[in-house]
Amino acid sequence: MKPLILIANDDSISSKGIRVLTEIMAEMGEVVVIAPDTHQSGMGHAITMGTPLRVTETFDFGPQVKSYKCSGTPADCVKIGKHLILKDRNIDLVVSGINHGSNASISVLYSGTMSAAIEAAMEGIPAIGFSLCDFRADADFSHCHDFIIKISQQVLTHGLPKGLTLNVNFPEKSAEAPKGIKVVKQADAVYRERFAERKDPYGQPYYWMDGDIEHFDKGNNTDLDALAANYVSIVPIKYDLTDYDELREMQTWEL
DSSP states (O other): OOOEEEEEOSSOTTOHHHHHHHHHHTTTSEEEEEEESSOOTTOTTOOOOSSOOOEEEEOTTOTTSEEEEESSOHHHHHHHIIIIITTTSOOOEEEEEEEESOOOGGGGGTOHHHHHHHHHHHTTOOEEEEEESOOOTTOOOGGGHHHHHHHHHHHHHHOOOTTEEEEEEEOOOOSSOOOOEEEOBOOOEEEEEEEEEEEOTTSOEEEEEEEEEEESOTTSSBHHHHHHTTOEEEEEEESOOOOHHHHHHHTTSOO
8 A cells, every 4th residue: 555645844835845745755655735824934833722723625736636725833734634634544654845945953943844744753653854955936856856755765664763753954956966865963053143123114113034054063964064065964853852961960959
């Protein structure tokens, strides 16, 4: 039997990235798409509470792919998929993306793309988040195809431990093909934000946030290093944020 693959994202159901990912996954199994009806980048692991969720079937991916748009967040989409749309079926794999823009390093904490994958991992479903280091709406994803097939097939074959998901980032398309795949650690980096103040037509201020990433971990086998060297990066991540070294240290405190 073909594996059942659930696809979500944060760039919305109308993004190019999810269309490309759906075409690739349809080569491997039965695909169901559940994605936000509006752009949800930077939502992290937010879920909808206090307002109703609306889920509407769409027919944007052709007759072979069941697809739905959801008024909620990326994490909501995975919850809806598991507990409503596919409640009586076993989901073999959840893939999220392909995100327009990098989710390497600290971006994983802000990413709706990765939160959809992490939500699946919390449910014990093998999951992968795919992102491309190109924010453009018409980004070129053509160099991602073979890597996505290879990585997804390995996860379907070997599985993943409960609570673990893969954060996969692709370098931007260039004249040189990616050199390969590197399994690396998450870079120690932070964003240094800037806020540009502007005025609306009524003279009231509003702000646009921008910034640059500051990398403290160069040359230390990180995702940012791999991407800079034109490799596909894979970081295995867990939602358990406990610092076990500090846990043992604090257990000696007189509390």
